Amino acid sequence: MKRYTYLLLAAIGLTVMGCEKDFLNPLPDTAVVTETYFTSDDDVRAGIVGIYDAIQGTNENTTTSIIRSNRGVQFEYLLTEHRSDNTRSATLEGSKADFHRYLVTPNNVQSEDYYQSMYEVIFRANNVLNFIDVADEANQASYTAEAKFLRAYAYFNLVRLYGDVPLVTSVVGPTENEILFVRRSTSEVYAQIEADLQEAIAVLDNTYKSRASRAAAQGLLAKVYLTQDDRMYASAAQLCLDIMNSGEYMLEADFNDVFYNELNGEIIFAIQYMAGNTLESQSFSSEFTSTFRQGREDGLNLVNENLVNDFDQFGGFRDSLSFVTFGTKNEVIKVLPEGSDLSLTPPSYGPTARAAGND
Numbered sequence: 335m336k337r338y339t340y341l342l343l344a345a346i347g348l349t350v351m352g353c354e355k356d357f358l359n360p361l362p363d364t365a366v367v368t369e370t371y372f373t374s375d376d377d378v379r380a381g382i383v384g385i386y387d388a389i390q391g392t393n394e395n396t397t398t399s400i401i402r403s404n405r406g407v408q409f410e411y412l413l414t415e416h417r418s419d420n421t422r423s424a425t426l427e428g429s430k431a432d433f434h435r436y437l438v439t440p441n442n443v444q445s446e447d448y449y450q451s452m453y454e455v456i457f458r459a460n461n462v463l464n465f466i467d468v469a470d471e472a473n474q475a476s477y478t479a480e481a482k483f484l485r486a487y488a489y490f491n492l493v494r495l496y497g498d499v500p501l502v503t504s505v506v507g508p509t510e511n512e513i514l515f516v517r518r519s520t521s522e523v524y525a526q527i528e529a530d531l532q533e534a535i536a537v538l539d540n541t542y543k544s545r546a547s548r549a550a551a552q553g554l555l556a557k558v559y560l561t562q563d564d565r566m567y568a569s570a571a572q573l574c575l576d577i578m579n580s581g582e583y584m585l586e587a588d589f590n591d592v593f594y595n596e597l598n599g600e601i602i603f604a605i606q607y608m609a610g611n612t613l614e615s616q617s618f619s620s621e622f623t624s625t626f627r628q629g630r631e632d633g634l635n636l637v638n639e640n641l642v643n644d645f646d647q648f649g650g651f652r653d654s655l656s657f658v659t660f661g662t663k664n665e666v667i668k669v670l671p672e673g674s675d676l677s678l679t680p681p682s683y684g685p686t687a688r689a690a691g692n693d
Contacts, residue, residue: 368659372465378477379469381462385484386545388454394617395630395688400443403482406451407605408618409444411635413495419663420641424624424633424663436606449496452488456502459485464505479537483554486530489559493523501526524562531555540582543597543604543691549577550603577602590655593668596693608692609672609684619671625660626680628671639662 372378391406415421423431432438436446459481469477485503492499492558498517503526503546534551541547556573559566577583584599586592590601608614617629622631637657642664645653657664658676667676669692673684685688 349590362429372462372468374468374469375473377382377468378462378465378473381458381465384642385455385458385481386464386605388451388463389484389487390607390614391451393615393618393689395614395619395620396612396615398630400447403447404451404454405444405447408616409448409451410491411618413448415635420668421635422638424631424636428631430631430634435677436644449492452492452501456490457505459488460503460505475537478535479551480546480563482530483534483538483551486527486534486551487554489523489530490528490554490561493520493527494561499523520562524558527558528555531558540580543601544606547603549580549583552577553602589652601693604693606693607691609689610686610689612689613688615689615691617688617690619692620683620687621670622666622669622685623687624663625666625682628683630688633665635666637666639664 343365351679372381384616388404390408391408392404394403394405394408396458397403402483404584412430412433414421415429417438418535425431426435429442432442433444448590462481463478466474466478466481489499489501498519500514501518501523502513502540527601531551531554534546534556535548538546538548538551552573557569559573583602586595586598588595591598596606597604607616618634620629621634622630622636623629624636627633640661642657645656649656656668657665658667667674669688669690671684671687672692673682673686675682
């Protein structure tokens with residue numbers, strides 16, 4: 335992540351590397367005993383950075399294995415936008431195309447990776463909370479709130495996509511792993527998410543946009559209130575008003591700046607990447623190209639004609655800043671790799687298209 339040193343948690347045995355049947359097991363046979371790692375405030379703070387690293391995930395072009403690769407949020411568009419009627423893949427081949435075809439099976443590697451990635455976030459958050467007493471007393475409350483916000487963020491992603499899921503709020507040892515296979519009701523999961531976010535709101539301030547903040551917790555809790563079966567509209571509205579009335583966020587005058595002026599006035603919480611950096615970059619921006627392909631795939635997240643028609647009718651000036659048409663293909667351009675220039679023939683996608691830095 336930008337501003338933070340990449341933490342090789344795998345090297346110190348803190349990543350989830352269990353057997354194939356038990357990928358949530360946080361105590362692999364090869365792990366260094368975690369009790370010997372967190373011994374200072376700096377260690378706990380580094381552990382928190384590691385939680386963000388799990389969300390960020392690993393660039394698919396630097397680690398090409400599709401088994402247990404922890405892509406973090408880099409596959410999120412497949413499980414969300416790709417399952418709508420807004421976008422599609424360039425071809426019908428491969429497990430990524432299954433999303434827009436509504437043919438996703440339980441062993442889909444991208445779905446499994448996303449699921450595992452979110453539980454990696456949860457494990458790392460629980461691990462930090464397990465050693466919070468090691469931190470300086472003055473920092474314990476803020477570290478706890480930050481870890482709980484990130485745990486709530488991961489569980490909110492999981493419960494919306496998978497429904498009932500295992501609810502793990504502590505580090506699970508090898509003799510306790512039955513908890514990892516017990517799915518809890520969505521209401522129980524939402525109750526935990528709300529509790530974590532309420533604590534985060536009470537403790538955090540708005541110092542950061544690339545880390546947890548009060549506004550990020552308020553915004554996420556508002557979404558939680560609007561997502562459950564029993565909608566809480568008034569509570570959600572108040573949380574949104576609190577963010578607006580803070581005076582710390584505002585709409586950008588230029589729609590393009592929302593996506594390319596990073597950490598701008600509209601951004602409340604961002605997962606950051608660094609262009610050209612093997613460990614800190616993302617690959618999905620390059621995969622959105624198809625006509626002049628930059629990624630490993632033939633093209634993903636291509637805009638369907640029905641959405642193009644809606645843009646024509648209702649999009650106003652946003653059309654030219656949202657997608658571009660090359661021949662018969664409409665490509666998303668909101669998150670093109672840094673340094674892209676579509677005015678050239680053929681267009682340029684910058685020097686590091688497969689190692690993009692877009693947040």
